[in-house]
Amino acid sequence: MTKDLLMWDETIFRDPEVFETDFIPEQFNFRENQIKELAFKIKPGLSGSRPLNTICRGLPGTGKTTTIKKLFSEIEAHTQRLIPVHINCQIDNTKFAIFAQIYHKLSGNSIPSSGTSFKTVFDMICRIALERNIVLLICLDDANYLLYEKEINKILYTLLRAHEAVKGVRVGIITVISDMDINLMDEVDMRVSSVFRPDEIYFPPYTIDEMKEILLQRVYQGFYPNVIKSDLLDIVVEQTMKAGDLRVGIDLLKRAGINAEMDARKTIEIDDICRAYDVSKNIHLKNTLKTLKGDEKEILRLISELSTENNEITTADLFITVKDRLKMGYTRFTETVKKLDSLRIININYKGIRGRSRIITLRYEPDKVKENLRKENTK
Incomplete structure (x- = not known):
């Protein structure tokens, strides 16, 4: 024995x-077509031209990030002409944070947390790009978080129009979307869509x-x-x-x-x-909770509490509780509920005459949600 x-x-x-989720395997199967297609979109950047803009779209856990990181690793091993920058938009989802990450990639230095204007950061990035004669390839991974935070138009517009602000700057963009209910081109405004014009690569389950x-x-x-x-x-x-x-x-x-x-x-x-x-x-729940703001976690906690008492929670009843306990306005409330639905933590179903009543149900056991929220709050 x-x-x-x-x-x-x-x-x-x-x-x-x-067994780490960010491990990049040498043998990466079943995404050969997607790799070839994305490599074709990137190829102009290797000769100094602007890469084609691309949307990589598919459910979580379908190889989108691994595909991009594998290609980025190969680019970095073979050329210094095209500089790929991978941004995790779950973590960095503001205009300043994203451009600070781009600057860090180019210079190796961090931007001070305060006292530096966005224009200063943008100008430094453009100056480095021109001095080194490089092409930038920016991947906005989980770009759906930029939609939740209403930052997507500002960020895409600045990147897409960089060549107009500073002549000679070349930028290609890859956006990764894991929310299949989102059509990015329907969400961005006209001044972005008229320049963005991305090709789409689908990653099936x-x-x-x-x-x-x-x-x-x-x-x-x-x-x-x-x-x-x-x-x-x-x-x-x-x-x-x-x-x-x-x-x-x-x-x-x-x-x-x-x-x-x-x-x-x-x-x-x-x-x-x-x-x-x-x-x-519950790994999706655990990882997603890390990205939520304080008031969003509080609404989720209330949903988990009410779900323990009642299988059906209407958005109207939930708002009464939220308004009373959190002093939150209706606009912020509806934005948060929509975000939690988009992140696949809750489901929103329509019920009743003409579907006017919206019912909220948790995708996870209420006790598991509360337990993970407690762990997250103690960090």
């Missing part, structure tokens, strides 16, 4: 980094066979041999398909491995997977 137990200095992980192959490759790279049996991997694939997000499966493998190690076992068992799934299935 003891021969199957881990010694204190042993591990079942060959490479733990493989992975099939069950594709999902299994991807997770199997992570198992081969990340674990030592025979750590997880094929029938247990099938269960991981099944739960990943149910969640509709590859990141759930990757996190599930990681946590199941940790559970096995905590019990000093050299193999993963079904109980390890079950315990891990209870956490991994």
